[in-house]
Amino acid sequence: MSLETDKLKKFITEQDKIALTVDCVVFGYDEHDKELKILLIKNEVPQFLGMWSLLGDLMKIDETIEDAANRILEYRTGLKDVYLEEVQSFSHPKRHPLGRVITIAYYALIKISDYELNVEKLDLEAKWFNINEIEEMAFDHKNILEVCHKRLQERLKERPVGFSLLPKKFTLQQIQNLYETVLQTELDKRNFRRKLKNLGLLKELEEIETEVAHRPARLYTFDYDKYTEMERKGRRFSL
Amino acid sequence: MSLETDKLKKFITEQDKIALTVDCVVFGYDEHDKELKILLIKNEVPQFLGMWSLLGDLMKIDETIEDAANRILEYRTGLKDVYLEEVQSFSHPKRHPLGRVITIAYYALIKISDYELNVEKLDLEAKWFNINEIEEMAFDHKNILEVCHKRLQERLKERPVGFSLLPKKFTLQQIQNLYETVLQTELDKRNFRRKLKNLGLLKELEEIETEVAHRPARLYTFDYDKYTEMERKGRRFSL
DNA sequence: GTATTTAGTGTTAAAAGTACACATAGCAGG
DNA sequence: CCTGCTATGTGTACTTTTAACACTAAATAC
Numbered sequence: 001m002s003l004e005t006d007k008l009k010k011f012i013t014e015q016d017k018i019a020l021t022v023d024c025v026v027f028g029y030d031e032h033d034k035e036l037k038i039l040l041i042k043n044e045v046p047q048f049l050g051m052w053s054l055l056g057d058l059m060k061i062d063e064t065i066e067d068a069a070n071r072i073l074e075y076r077t078g079l080k081d082v083y084l085e086e087v088q089s090f091s092h093p094k095r096h097p098l099g100r101v102i103t104i105a106y107y108a109l110i111k112i113s114d115y116e117l118n119v120e121k122l123d124l125e126a127k128w129f130n131i132n133e134i135e136e137m138a139f140d141h142k143n144i145l146e147v148c149h150k151r152l153q154e155r156l157k158e159r160p161v162g163f164s165l166l167p168k169k170f171t172l173q174q175i176q177n178l179y180e181t182v183l184q185t186e187l188d189k190r191n192f193r194r195k196l197k198n199l200g201l202l203k204e205l206e207e208i209e210t211e212v213a214h215r216p217a218r219l220y221t222f223d224y225d226k227y228t229e230m231e232r233k234g235r236r237f238s239l
Numbered sequence: 240m241s242l243e244t245d246k247l248k249k250f251i252t253e254q255d256k257i258a259l260t261v262d263c264v265v266f267g268y269d270e271h272d273k274e275l276k277i278l279l280i281k282n283e284v285p286q287f288l289g290m291w292s293l294l295g296d297l298m299k300i301d302e303t304i305e306d307a308a309n310r311i312l313e314y315r316t317g318l319k320d321v322y323l324e325e326v327q328s329f330s331h332p333k334r335h336p337l338g339r340v341i342t343i344a345y346y347a348l349i350k351i352s353d354y355e356l357n358v359e360k361l362d363l364e365a366k367w368f369n370i371n372e373i374e375e376m377a378f379d380h381k382n383i384l385e386v387c388h389k390r391l392q393e394r395l396k397e398r399p400v401g402f403s404l405l406p407k408k409f410t411l412q413q414i415q416n417l418y419e420t421v422l423q424t425e426l427d428k429r430n431f432r433r434k435l436k437n438l439g440l441l442k443e444l445e446e447i448e449t450e451v452a453h454r455p456a457r458l459y460t461f462d463y464d465k466y467t468e469m470e471r472k473g474r475r476f477s478l
Numbered sequence: 479g480t481a482t483t484t485a486g487t488g489t490t491a492a493a494a495g496t497a498c499a500c501a502t503a504g505c506a507g508g
Numbered sequence: 509c510c511t512g513c514t515a516t517g518t519g520t521a522c523t524t525t526t527a528a529c530a531c532t533a534a535a536t537a538c
Contacts, residue, residue, distance in 0.1 A: 016300050018259050020341065061255050061339055065330040088325050089343055091304040100300055102259065104328055173516080190518070191496065198494095214514040215504045412485080429487070430527065453483040454534040 019101045022068040023056035023141070024084075025148040026077070028112040028128060029165040031174060034181050035130045037112070038145065040137070041076065042125040047097040048138035052129070054145070056103065069106045076126060078118030083109040083164040085155070087148050095140045107148040109164035156182050160201065160237050163222040171209060171217035172196065179239065195239055201227050258335075260342040261307040262295035262380070263323075264387040265316070267351040267367060268404040270413060273420050274369045276351070277384065279376070280315070281364040286336040287377035291368070293384070295342065308345045315365060317357030322348040322403040326383075326390050334379045346387040348403035395421050399440065399476050402461040410448060410456035411435065418478065434478055440466050 026039040040052040055076045059068050066084065073082050084106050091102040112128070131149060136142065155161045162178050163170075176192050179185075196202060202220045209216035227237065265278040279291040294315045298307050305323065312321050323345050330341040351367070370388060375381065394400045401417050402409075415431050418424075435441060441459045448455035466476065 017256060018298060018300065020257050020259060059257060059330075059341075061257065062332050064332065065328050065341070086327050089304050089328070091298075093301050093303065102298075102304070171516090188497070189516095190498085193517080195495090212515085213505055215502075215516050217516060410485090427528075428485095429529085432486080434526095451484085452536055454485050454536080456485055 017100070019096075019099065020059045021056050021101055021103045022059060022065055022072060023054040023090075023103045023105050023144060024069055024072055025054055025087075025105065025107040025145055026073070027107060027109050027131075027152060027165065028115065029178055029181065030112060030128075031166075031177070033130075034177055036182055037128040037130055038134070039077070039110075039115075039126055039128055040134075041127075043138040045098065045138065051136060051138040052127070052134070052141075053138035054105075054141045055126075065104050066106075069108070073108055073110075077110065077115050079110055079114060083161065085151070085161075087144075087151050090140055090144055092140065103144075105144045105148055107152055109152075109161060111165065111167055113167060153183055156239070158236065158238055160222060160224075160227055162239075169205060169207065169219040169221055171219060173217060192239075199237070199239070201230070201237075256339070258338065258340045259298045260295050260340055261298060261304055261311060262293040262329075262342045262344050262383060263308055263311055264293055264326075264344065264346040264384055265312070266346060266348050266370075266391060266404065267354065268417055268420065269351060269367075270405075270416070272369075273416055275421055276367040276369055277373070278316070278349075278354075278365055278367055279373075280366075282377040284337065284377065290375060290377040291366075291373070291380075292377035293344075293380045294365075304343050305345075308347070312347055312349075316349065316354050318349055318353060322400065324390070324394070324400075326387050329379055329383055331379065342383075344383045344387055346391055348391075348400060350404065350406055352406060392422055395478075397475065397477060399461060399463075399466055401478075408444060408446065408458040408460055410458060412456060431478075438476070438478070440469070440476075 028037045028039065029035075030037050039055065041055060043049065043051045043053040055072050057068065057072050057075075059065065060071075063071065065086070069084055069086075070080070070082070073084070074080055087105045087107055089102060089104050093100065095101065095103075131145075134142070134145070137145065152161070156179065162175060162182070165178060166174055172193055175196065176187055176189065179192070180187055201223050203223050205219045205221060207219045209219065230237070267276045267278065268274075269276050278294065280294060282288065282290045282292040294311050296307065296311050296314075298304065299310075302310065304325070308323055308325075309319070309321070312323070313319055326344045326346055328341060328343050332339065334340065334342075370384075373381070373384070376384065391400070395418065401414060401421070404417060405413055411432055414435065415426055415428065418431070419426055440462050442462050444458045444460060446458045448458065469476070
């Protein structure tokens with residue numbers, strides 16, 4: 001049993017003590033396979049040894065929950081300033097075999113390419129899985145995953161979260177593929193592009209794709225400043 | 240200092256111990272004044288003595304967070320089966336003067352008339368306030384209130400939560416007034432009614448209003464079963 | 479029975495969404 | 509340099525939804 005597990009055990013065996021943890025569902029988008037993936041690590045708690053689980057940790061006494069989520073993400077991926085959203089708590093009294101552990105779930109959106117740059121320095125027990133490939137997970141993590149997945153799908157329609165899963169510069173086809181993958185639908189190219197243009201939130205760059213064996217597509221970036229302004233005025237994003 | 244406060248103090252002074260509480264923003268709709276109201280209680284913690292605060296309590300060891308929220312609501316209002324939604328956690332390290340207290344905020348929707356039936360048996364330190372009348376609150380409760388208020392406004396557009404604030408039988412005008420009050424907008428009567436009808440979720444009753452000094456309006460109920468069915472099929476509510 | 483008050487209803491114009499197909503730019507390979 | 513290949517990029521007609529707008533009808537009070 002690892003140091004982490006010892007610490008948790010010590011923490012929660014004191015009577016009436018409720019341990020508070022954070023768990024992150026880390027989503028990444030694999031452009032090549034057109035798959036939504038999540039990052040999991042090998043579990044260390046005896047009852048679930050060898051199973052895969054979300055990235056989580058005990059809260060520290062002097063940080064906010066969001067700080068804790070950021071700390072975990074930086075520790076496991078080397079990435080800072082990751083898109084994070086709190087989803088909900090999971091508090092069934094029997095959810096953790098070592099005792100009373102309540103967790104706050106977040107989902108995180110990262111650009112897989114950024115992650116790849118850091119991966120060598122890091123914990124090798126982490127692995128990307130296709131979202132539909134995962135059958136069993138430690139604790140109630142499968143449930144947490146499903147709730148967070150559903151939340152991501154809702155958010156994608158009403159907030160510009162998709163751009164956090166793509167490189168800074170992307171083609172219109174890439175966004176469409178992302179939407180089709182995450183929402184599990186097919187979208188009409190011309191209608192989708194019209195909607196995108198009407199948002200007025202994409203900056204058309206001078207650059208085009210490279211290293212493709214066909215006509216290269218134009219590159220765009222998402223204008224976060226303009227979006228913030230638009231949000232401030234109460235106008236809603238919708239795709 | 241009350242028993243509750245002693246207990247909390249004891250709880251959180253043990254080193255490294257993070258206390259976990261639940262706070263509920265209890266919304267009620269006053270049809271007469273056309274005002275959205277919230278239920279507050281007098282605070283007991285010395286630093287905020289006499290100020291008003293949300294309905295909250297320490298989590299117990301063997302309940303879920305939702306159980307705790309329901310327990311608090313029943314204790315303070317006498318009501319069971321209240322509409323509840325988890326909103327988010329509040330975890331700033333300095334948010335509570337007695338130590339490290341993290342809270343999970345819920346909002347609750349109740350029919351004020353149901354509450355009135357119970358009010359005599361209960362804690363007299365509770366009071367309804369107009370949502371815009373509240374200036375100062377204990378802890379970070381003003382902030383929690385604002386976040387929950389915003390959440391309610393979002394939900395009202397996309398989920399049939401408004402019906403939890405009205406009597407079981409209501410007139411079309413009553414719903415419209417509720418929407419106008421909560422969203423702080425004016426709505427077109429004919430367009431609003433058309434939308435309502437097209438939802439197909441209202442049951443027209445044989446009954447009509449009584450005790451009004453003019454033409455009485457027809458009464459309706461909301462068909463929760465049909466809504467559940469519609470939700471299951473992936474169709475979305477929108478008003 | 480007359481005045482008062484709120485209930486209840488339909489049409490038109492503008493905007494948004496949906497369905498649908500082909501010419502073109504750039505690369506690869508001979 | 510010419511041909512074939514592949515994915516890019518674009519417009520129009522139709523349907524549905526939203527938005528704006530005003531009067532008659534039903535019931536009560538006096």
